[in-house]
Amino acid sequence: MERMTDTARLLDQGPEHNAEWAVDDQTRVWQRWLLGWFDPAAMQCYHHRHWRKEFGDLRFPPLYPMAHHFGHALAQSPFDQAVCLTIDGSGDQHTAVVWRKDGDALEALREVFIPHSLGWFYAAITEYLGFEAYDGEYKVMGLAAYGRPDPELQAKVGRVVGVAADGIEFRVEPRYLHHGAHTWSGRFTDELVELLGRPPRRPDDELIRWHEDLAYAAQDALEVAVSRLVLWGVRTTGIHEVCIGGGVGLNVKMNSRLFEHPEVDDLFAQPLCSDSGAAIGAALAACLEQTGARPEPLRTWPWVRPGPTTTSSACWRWPSSTTSGPTTSARLSPPSLPPAASSAGSKAGWRLARGRSDSEASSPILGAPTTATRSTPSSSSVSTGGRSARR
Numbered sequence: 477m478e479r480m481t482d483t484a485r486l487l488d489q490g491p492e493h494n495a496e497w498a499v500d501d502q503t504r505v506w507q508r509w510l511l512g513w514f515d516p517a518a519m520q521c522y523h524h525r526h527w528r529k530e531f532g533d534l535r536f537p538p539l540y541p542m543a544h545h546f547g548h549a550l551a552q553s554p555f556d557q558a559v560c561l562t563i564d565g566s567g568d569q570h571t572a573v574v575w576r577k578d579g580d581a582l583e584a585l586r587e588v589f590i591p592h593s594l595g596w597f598y599a600a601i602t603e604y605l606g607f608e609a610y611d612g613e614y615k616v617m618g619l620a621a622y623g624r625p626d627p628e629l630q631a632k633v634g635r636v637v638g639v640a641a642d643g644i645e646f647r648v649e650p651r652y653l654h655h656g657a658h659t660w661s662g663r664f665t666d667e668l669v670e671l672l673g674r675p676p677r678r679p680d681d682e683l684i685r686w687h688e689d690l691a692y693a694a695q696d697a698l699e700v701a702v703s704r705l706v707l708w709g710v711r712t713t714g715i716h717e718v719c720i721g722g723g724v725g726l727n728v729k730m731n732s733r734l735f736e737h738p739e740v741d742d743l744f745a746q747p748l749c750s751d752s753g754a755a756i757g758a759a760l761a762a763c764l765e766q767t768g769a770r771p772e773p774l775r776t777w778p779w780v781r782p783g784p785t786t787t788s789s790a791c792w793r794w795p796s797s798t799t800s801g802p803t804t805s806a807r808l809s810p811p812s813l814p815p816a817a818s819s820a821g822s823k824a825g826w827r828l829a830r831g832r833s834d835s836e837a838s839s840p841i842l843g844a845p846t847t848a849t850r851s852t853p854s855s856s857s858v859s860t861g862g863r864s865a866r867r
């Protein structure tokens with residue numbers, strides 16, 4: 477996989493896709509918009525326009541295009557070796573990539589291309605259920621917990637998300653999302669409404685059992701498809717540490733299902749799974765290419781510390797240096813901060829829960845970019861905790 481955005485390949489694939497599925501005029505308009513968005517010259521103008529709005533008439537710095545999923549992948553991994561999955565709605569022509577990370581090297585082992593996008597599928601279901609796509613996906617994930625397995629509904633969802641001929645990759649049937657009339661939504665076609673047999677829920681409509689079961693079916697389809705892809709990567713490489721990046725990686729239920737798999741020893745989900753994480757990776761890659769030096773791994777932000785943890789019994793106890801009592805009503809008033817906290821440039825936080833020792837209960841969390849030391853990665857900040865050595 478090239479590090480740079482491969483617009484030419486995207487353009488090449490258009491006619492191929494359009495020959496495989498019936499494409500109406502509305503879909504062609506969408507395709508043209510998408511291709512225009514990826515045009516390098518248009519992208520330069522876009523950034524210039526917005527940077528000028530924010531920073532004024534400064535000298536416009538050079539831009540270094542970076543393949544979107546490469547950025548997601550480079551921002552990942554506290555592990556020396558890992559199988560990395562980057563998965564989102566779409567990034568350039570990709571919707572998912574499985575990577576082998578070995579030291580500083582990243583090798584794309586398997587690439588899934590537009591239009592087969594689990595991110596777009598989940599966004600479509602989000603909107604179908606009356607929530608805002610690219611925002612309300614967590615509501616679908618939560619709603620799924622109330623759902624039950626409904627074989628008929630699962631079979632219908634299975635017609636939308638299926639398995640590729642290789643038995644490993646997922647395929648998302650475009651006629652349910654892209655190719656066809658979009659009377660109800662820009663994110664799914666009328667054919668999906670016909671398939672599911674009920675009109676999409678409006679935001680103010682009551683949530684009924686059927687909605688919960690649809691959320692369950694969609695969540696399960698996502699988890700099954702991603703698990704198949706990741707486990708292929710684990711078995712192919714023999715590496716049992718897994719990293720997740722890209723917007724779909726915000727689905728913590730999916731991540732937990734991966735982590736629970738016996739073939740996965742440890743899993744790290746990039747906290748910035750969405751495109752802010754890709755931006756970090758792009759900056760790292762540009763630095764690496766221009767200086768030859770790789771910055772230290774970005775394990776945490778030096779000016780943000782997770783702070784000490786406390787026992788649950790000490791959660792509400794005030795530090796002895798303060799006079800306020802540990803009353804419930806006092807919870808919303810932060811305790812007095814030591815003088816260092818008020819110095820210029822310091823940042824302060826206040827914590828109310830999670831504990832390791834009584835003496836650290838409810839202590840302020842302080843940090844300043846110039847003085848704080850880098851935290852070593854801990855199980856809570858870097859990974860989900862890991863398991864014992866591989867069996």
Ligand SMILES: [Fe+2]
Nearest residue numbers: 564567723751
């Ligand atoms: Fe992304």
